[in-house]
Amino acid sequence: MTHTDFTQTQSKNAADRFLVANDTDEVYELINEIEAKTDTEWIPLAKDEGNYSAVYGQAASPMPCFVEIAINSEDAIGIRFFESSTGPEIKPDTYKTLREAVDAFVDKNDASVEIIADGTIPQAKQIPNPNMLNLTVRDNGCGQPQDEFEDTFLGIHKPGLIKQQYGFTQGRFGMGSTGVLQFCGNINDEYNDRCFKFIASASHRDPGKWSWSIIRDNQRLGRFEYLRINGEIPRFTGTFGDSMRQKIINSSSKYNRQEDIEVFEPQEFGTFVKMYDYQTNCSRSQINSSDGFRPKLERYLVNSPLEITITEARYPTQKVVQARTKGFLPRLAGKENLLVGEEIDVFKCDFESEILGTRPIQVALFKHTDDLENTNKRGKDEFLKKGSRSDVAGTRTGIQTDHAVMITINGQTHGSLGTVFLRQCGFSKVADDTVVIVELDDFANGDLIRMFRPSRDDLKEGMPIAQRFLAGLETALKKSDLLLEEEDRRRSRRGSSKELVTRESFEKFLNRHPTLVNYLDFRQKVAAPYFSSEDGTETPLPKQDDDEAQIPETRRTTEGDGETVMESLRLPTYITPIAKYDPDGEHIYWESPRPMPLDIPVNAGKQVRFATDAQSNYLVRDILSGELKVSPSEMFRSVELHDGILTVTLKPYKDPDPGDSHPVTVELTRPSTAEIRANAAYIDFEATEIETDGGGVDTGSEEVFENPLVSYLDVRYKPAVNRPPRKPWDDIVHEEDRGDGTGDEDTDGRIIDDEASSAEASAETATPDTTRKRGMPSISYVYRADWEVDPDVPEEDWTETQREFDEHTLLRIEPSIDGSVSGLHLTINRDAAVLRSFIVEENIRDGWKKFVEQQYELALVFFSICDYLYFQESFDDQVLATADFELTDIVETSVNGLSQALMPMLINDDQLTRISE
Numbered sequence: 001m002t003h004t005d006f007t008q009t010q011s012k013n014a015a016d017r018f019l020v021a022n023d024t025d026e027v028y029e030l031i032n033e034i035e036a037k038t039d040t041e042w043i044p045l046a047k048d049e050g051n052y053s054a055v056y057g058q059a060a061s062p063m064p065c066f067v068e069i070a071i072n073s074e075d076a077i078g079i080r081f082f083e084s085s086t087g088p089e090i091k092p093d094t095y096k097t098l099r100e101a102v103d104a105f106v107d108k109n110d111a112s113v114e115i116i117a118d119g120t121i122p123q124a125k126q127i128p129n130p131n132m133l134n135l136t137v138r139d140n141g142c143g144q145p146q147d148e149f150e151d152t153f154l155g156i157h158k159p160g161l162i163k164q165q166y167g168f169t170q171g172r173f174g175m176g177s178t179g180v181l182q183f184c185g186n187i188n189d190e191y192n193d194r195c196f197k198f199i200a201s202a203s204h205r206d207p208g209k210w211s212w213s214i215i216r217d218n219q220r221l222g223r224f225e226y227l228r229i230n231g232e233i234p235r236f237t238g239t240f241g242d243s244m245r246q247k248i249i250n251s252s253s254k255y256n257r258q259e260d261i262e263v264f265e266p267q268e269f270g271t272f273v274k275m276y277d278y279q280t281n282c283s284r285s286q287i288n289s290s291d292g293f294r295p296k297l298e299r300y301l302v303n304s305p306l307e308i309t310i311t312e313a314r315y316p317t318q319k320v321v322q323a324r325t326k327g328f329l330p331r332l333a334g335k336e337n338l339l340v341g342e343e344i345d346v347f348k349c350d351f352e353s354e355i356l357g358t359r360p361i362q363v364a365l366f367k368h369t370d371d372l373e374n375t376n377k378r379g380k381d382e383f384l385k386k387g388s389r390s391d392v393a394g395t396r397t398g399i400q401t402d403h404a405v406m407i408t409i410n411g412q413t414h415g416s417l418g419t420v421f422l423r424q425c426g427f428s429k430v431a432d433d434t435v436v437i438v439e440l441d442d443f444a445n446g447d448l449i450r451m452f453r454p455s456r457d458d459l460k461e462g463m464p465i466a467q468r469f470l471a472g473l474e475t476a477l478k479k480s481d482l483l484l485e486e487e488d489r490r491r492s493r494r495g496s497s498k499e500l501v502t503r504e505s506f507e508k509f510l511n512r513h514p515t516l517v518n519y520l521d522f523r524q525k526v527a528a529p530y531f532s533s534e535d536g537t538e539t540p541l542p543k544q545d546d547d548e549a550q551i552p553e554t555r556r557t558t559e560g561d562g563e564t565v566m567e568s569l570r571l572p573t574y575i576t577p578i579a580k581y582d583p584d585g586e587h588i589y590w591e592s593p594r595p596m597p598l599d600i601p602v603n604a605g606k607q608v609r610f611a612t613d614a615q616s617n618y619l620v621r622d623i624l625s626g627e628l629k630v631s632p633s634e635m636f637r638s639v640e641l642h643d644g645i646l647t648v649t650l651k652p653y654k655d656p657d658p659g660d661s662h663p664v665t666v667e668l669t670r671p672s673t674a675e676i677r678a679n680a681a682y683i684d685f686e687a688t689e690i691e692t693d694g695g696g697v698d699t700g701s702e703e704v705f706e707n708p709l710v711s712y713l714d715v716r717y718k719p720a721v722n723r724p725p726r727k728p729w730d731d732i733v734h735e736e737d738r739g740d741g742t743g744d745e746d747t748d749g750r751i752i753d754d755e756a757s758s759a760e761a762s763a764e765t766a767t768p769d770t771t772r773k774r775g776m777p778s779i780s781y782v783y784r785a786d787w788e789v790d791p792d793v794p795e796e797d798w799t800e801t802q803r804e805f806d807e808h809t810l811l812r813i814e815p816s817i818d819g820s821v822s823g824l825h826l827t828i829n830r831d832a833a834v835l836r837s838f839i840v841e842e843n844i845r846d847g848w849k850k851f852v853e854q855q856y857e858l859a860l861v862f863f864s865i866c867d868y869l870y871f872q873e874s875f876d877d878q879v880l881a882t883a884d885f886e887l888t889d890i891v892e893t894s895v896n897g898l899s900q901a902l903m904p905m906l907i908n909d910d911q912l913t914r915i916s917e
């Protein structure tokens with residue numbers, strides 16, 4: 001069949017129609033027209049029949065693919081001005097970054113990169129697509145001559161090879177320009193026969209000579225292919241772009257406001273690239289809105305050396321909206337009032353790697369929405385809005401959720417981390433308001449490919465260099481005073497801090513339940529009770545009778561016939577300071593009447609031991625128990641009683657200086673007279689051997705005394721000790737974790753465990769801090785008045801507490817920055833329905849309401865701690881490091897799931913009878 005010639009006029013007309021086509025149906029019909037009149041041929045892209053792998057092997061997300069097109073335009077402008085403005089003495093590799101090149105020889109007033117959106121107006125009820133968003137990237141860069149057009153634009157790797165000689169270009173890797181094809185058209189169709197991309201270009205060295213083609217997806221043949229007409233790439237001469245220029249003008253003609261926008265003139269050279277029905281993963285409505293295209297683009301073009309114009313031309317009855325951007329950082333300039341501290345925090349991070357080196361990190365921490373005026377709230381949304389509530393959007397933008405951390409090279413993002421990473425670092429309260437930028441400028445090409453996936457998509461987290469980067473970044477962020485202080489401030493501001501669960505009640509609960517302490521400290525789980533018989537076999541203990549059950553916290557032993565009996569209780573008669581402690585029992589005791597000297601470093605805790613005949617359960621048993629008291633009380637950290645050794649941990653008093661000294665009193669109390677009389681039947685008086693020194697109480701069998709056992713110390717402060725090497729979890733220790741009574745730590749969280757001794761004692765040695773795991777989390781409270789919602793207040797105006805709590809939410813948990821229990825923060829709902837309805841429906845007496853509330857809160861605290869430790873051990877560290885969830889989210893869900901059964905489990909029927917009216 002003979003076809004007519006395809007004249008330059010027809011070629012120009014077809015190119016104009018492709019450039020302004022509103023939808024893929026128009027493109028499809030135009031192709032059919034051309035095929036009906038000419039001899040058309042579809043050539044595999046890059047002349048490769050199997051080009052799918054090259055296209056689909058690029059970025060897996062539409063925005064980084066699209067950014068490659070804009071970056072190619074910036075490169076083209078750099079090349080044009082280099083070829084036009086520099087002499088032969090300037091070599092192509094003289095400038096290492098585009099910014100250097102732009103500052104050196106680019107005329108910014110004559111450099112134009114524009115993104116144009118056209119198509120159909122967004123309408124929520126349109127099926128299958130809510131609207132048709134076509135994106136065109138236009139530039140007045142170097143363009144390509146007609147004899148190079150096919151290889152350059154319709155190849156895959158050739159563009160990158162061409163750019164290799166230019167040290168300042170960004171797209172030297174030959175990937176990305178074709179990646180957009182996988183997101184054009186209706187990608188959900190089984191056969192996407194409406195996937196098109198249009199390209200037209202003319203060289204600045206040979207202006208007015210244009211070439212163009214259209215690329216489509218031929219899924220039935222498994223390839224992308226481009227159009228030749230009558231055996232060659234279509235061409236024409238003259239200017240180009242006038243059809244799109246007129247379309248933009250017509251879109252705003254109703255209000256005659258063309259003076260508010262800049263419309264480009266028809267071009268003699270440059271490049272136009274159009275993607276039809278581009279499936280962006282952000283709102284497809286107004287592309288300059290806070291929900292739209294521009295904010296996400298700016299997470300990839302963080303600090304562009306050239307200004308990019310973004311023009312919206314889909315609204316013919318409205319003013320054309322046009323914006324200009326150079327990226328996230330330049331747009332933030334002048335809006336520092338939105339930031340905590342009103343400036344970006346800039347510091348260096350040493351990744352302790354020859355490849356990564358020391359790199360600058362910028363942290364932009366935005367103020368909490370509740371701290372901003374309404375106008376500033378809208379301004380903040382432009383930078384941080386997480387998604388769109390519009391029916392038109394189709395999908396959330398993920399602007400902040402997916403791009404909280406941007407890893408940039410020459411101002412362009414090559415990999416991103418989401419808010420999950422910040423939460424895993426412990427910054428749960430500030431994650432949604434924090435943007436981190438890590439600059440890896442002049443990163444070697446080989447290292448770039450090893451660390452990042454193609455086309456600025458993401459980190460290759462499985463690669464050692466990427467793992468080293470993540471570990472170094474986490475350590476650096478955990479040392480940021482800006483983030484730590486704001487995180488602590490936001491955690492403390494939610495709810496009230498008036499305590500029912502106090503440090504005292506927390507420790508008392510632990511002291512009553514030594515099996516729980518063993519689990520928190522050593523992960524030793526509760527075992528079933530057994531006793532050994534004479535033949536060596538182990539048999540479960542027989543069920544206790546009622547009399548045995550009435551004597552809690554006593555040990556069972558066996559007598560000659562194997563019968564189980566209850567061991568008698570004894571009262572302590574002495575505590576003697578140990579001057580030199582020997583684990584084998586050959587201690588040196590302090591026998592002088594003078595106070596025993598005790599040296600304490602000014603920056604560390606100290607353990608001192610006493611010999612005693614107090615039973616190991618003396619401090620925790622339910623009857624005839626005692627208490628350890630230290631004066632000054634502020635020095636007391638913790639106490640342990642085991643097999644005749646009382647270990648007391650002290651800390652420095654009031655920031656002392658070396659050479660300071662003061663007395664310390666240690667008291668071991670004994671039961672009151674009334675309690676001794678009431679429980680005299682359980683006391684083994686013969687074993688107790690209490691000395692008679694006056695003031696005795698006649699119990700009917702022996703004279704016993706309730707005055708405490710006292711020992712005196714002379715504390716002397718010496719210079720700070722050299723701390724032992726840090727462990728990974730020791731990098732960050734919050735102030736609230738220090739001096740909390742849960743462990744013997746120095747100012748960086750390490751225990752100093754040396755024997756009580758004189759000033760000549762040897763240097764301190766470190767022991768593992770097991771009690772650190774059982775530290776009490778910080779706790780705050782919310783009430784109905786905090787979270788109850790006025791039905792007339794729209795959801796967007798709710799407070800943070802109203803968004804996170806209701807009557808069925810028992811608690812929320814913020815992660816621990818250092819992985820310890822004491823680093824957790826719990827916010828407990830004191831007006832949860834399960835608690836209040838229990839108190840009302842069970843008619844709890846006024847005097848017992850506080851008790852019920854405290855049991856409720858203690859249960860939430862310890863359920864949370866145990867769940868946290870259990871899940872922490874259940875998940876592999878690598879899983880937790882790469883997971884898309886925060887461990888505390890699982891714990892929170894688990895504990896809240898107990899809500900309906902919680903109160904009946906805590907208060908049994910017998911207790912309920914006693915505490916209700």
